[in-house]
Amino acid sequence: MKAAYCLVPLSFMLRSIVPAAPVPAGTGPPHQTGGGDEHKMSVNAFLYRISKLFPVNAVIANVVGFITITETILAKEFGMVTTQNAVSNGQCADVTIIFARGTGEAGNVSVLVGPHFFEAVQDKVAPATVGVQGVEWIAKAPTFLLGGDADGSRNMALEVTRALVACPRTKVVMSGYSQGSQLVHNAARLLPKAVAARVSSVVTFGSPDHLYAVPQISLARQLSICHDSDPLCKGGNLIVPSHFTYVADVGQAADFVASRL
8 A cells, every 4th residue: 555645735744843942951053063962953943953853755857946044944943054165275185075965945055964974974084174164055946857957967066076186195085965966976977087086985875766876976885764654765756754864874974985095
């Protein structure tokens, strides 16, 4: 028997986010944590807010505006930076993460996965430094159905190349969430073989291409994290609450990145 899903109108979803539910006492914004137990508390607080802000099941085309507005609320509430431009600003780090956000997300790295993942990697590899470059692309729903935005895919391949040229000693990590994961697959395919060979690792979250390997990257250097209850990971186009909870997996992702440096 197929599961039944309720498609919730956007107007109803927007009403569900006001007023905001209080964050449990003793938890703080992700960017203020120092690792360890504090980071776990921050992730738990973030997951709690997601459970209050994303109580919907809907096809992806119907929730883009909702995602944008809700993530703006989360960014302000947790004091999170949604744009990262280490490569564009000429900053070289020991590890450089090239990250593609998902459909409808704010900035160029957004809030649902990116910032938590970057912090988890920094905690894991310290005292080594971590730089982040978000991929610029118009995060719209229609390109998801086409296998990922073509311009964004080219931009990601360009950012990987730029990072390795400007910072020859850096270890590049390609990563993306949701449709951003499609950009990872496409960008890897576009890379010259010599450049692809220098990619340290690839990590995707909630990928619509979960069933396929990332082109030109050794299987030993790629990790796709998908929840069993997430339809997008199985070729579907339904957005359910579990698609918004990959922050819970950033520790596993950081461990993988560190193990491939």
